[in-house]
Amino acid sequence: MASSSTADEDRRWIVLTMVCLALTLGLSSLALRGYVKLRVRKMVTADDWIMLIAGLLWLGYMASQIAACANGFGAHTADLRQNSYYYVVGTAHNGDVVEALRFWFVSTLLHIGTTAVVRLSASLTVLGQPHPRSTFRRWTVILNLAIVTLASIAFAVLLALQCTPLSAYWSRNRAEASSPSCHFATTVVQPGWYGFAALSLVANLVLAFFALTPVLQAGLSWRKRAPGAVLNLFSVTSVVMSALQLAQVPTLRDTADLSFAAGDFASYALLVPSLALVAANLAGLGPWVKELGWDAEGGEARWREGNRGLRMRTLGRRRGRSAMNVMRGHGEEGDEAVLEAAIEEGLGRLESTGAEARAASGSELGRERG
Secondary structure (H helix, E strand, C coil), X not given: CCCCCCHHHCCHHHHHHHHHHHHHHHHHHHHHHHHHHHHHCCCCCHHHHHHHXXXXXXXXXXXXXXXXXXXXXXXXXXXXXXXXEECCCEEEECCCHHHHHHHHHHHHHHHHHHHHHHHHHHHHHHHCCCCCCHHHHHHHHHHHHHHHHHHHHHHHHHHHCCCCCHHHHHCCCHHHHHCHHHHHHHHHHHHHHHHHHHHHHHHHHHHHHHHHHHHHCCCCCHHHHHHHHXXXXXXXXXXXXXXXXXXXXXXXXXXXXXXXXXXXXXXXXHHHHHHHHHHHHCCCHHHHHHHCCCCHHHHHHHHHHHHHHHHHHHHHHHHHHHHHHHHCCCCCCCHHHHHHHHHHHHXXXXXXXXXXXXXXXXXHHHHXXX
């Protein structure tokens, strides 16, 4: 990628840096969840299939954002017409505003879909946690999920209908994006971004609150509190990114230079579902740590259990020798063999007891003579 004529204002590298950060965190959490589910637990639930759908949507979102940046998203629209020199292909255009905004429109729809599916998975996790006020929490989470899901669907439909035809939104002639053909976009969709972003922020706050309460319980050991703290770190950070995304909504009004103006908005938008994806994958981090053998308390308990089992097996072998000596006569000489083995064992015990008594008396006699 070549730099624009105003390199200090080219935001493509900022957006791509956010993409790399999101991919690093998201792919790591998906790999950990897949390893635990397929290799450790060997059990796949409905929530895992939901997370698989979310992961596929998220990967499509990342790919669309990379394609948008490759075509000039993040740079000024005026700079995309200029020629730049590439080491591999030689002189070429700096980008194409049509392809840049088309891919960004697709990534916006995937952003909405990914966030909705990840929020569904997180809601199911919160509903599955035991809590004294489970009825209140259950209905709060259900209503929260229903409202924000319906809002996500409605807003995705509004985005698809904002221009007639829709191609006017990413037209090379940027005047068409503010023409009567996109009147619906300027009067409804752009103000609607405030409502949708604010509603998403509230929904994420509700889920983050219910995920945080178990960590704040009194008397909880640090080994159990630490995994919950890691989970809530990503959850709260996702909420912060939602607030920053909401603050960048006014930049979307600059339709003439949208490829550059929406750069900061897109950067925060990338991190919202990505951090939520990590938090949803790590929602069961505590049980995963124990199953993977990374929990120190669990490892110590297994060590004690193993030692106790070893002692029980050793004692059983010692008792088993006498039992085998007694039972060895079955099938050979009948009851007489059993009786003879028992007598021999009794005589052996008497002999050992007598030897100990003689040794004790000998030591006492030696002391008296001395």
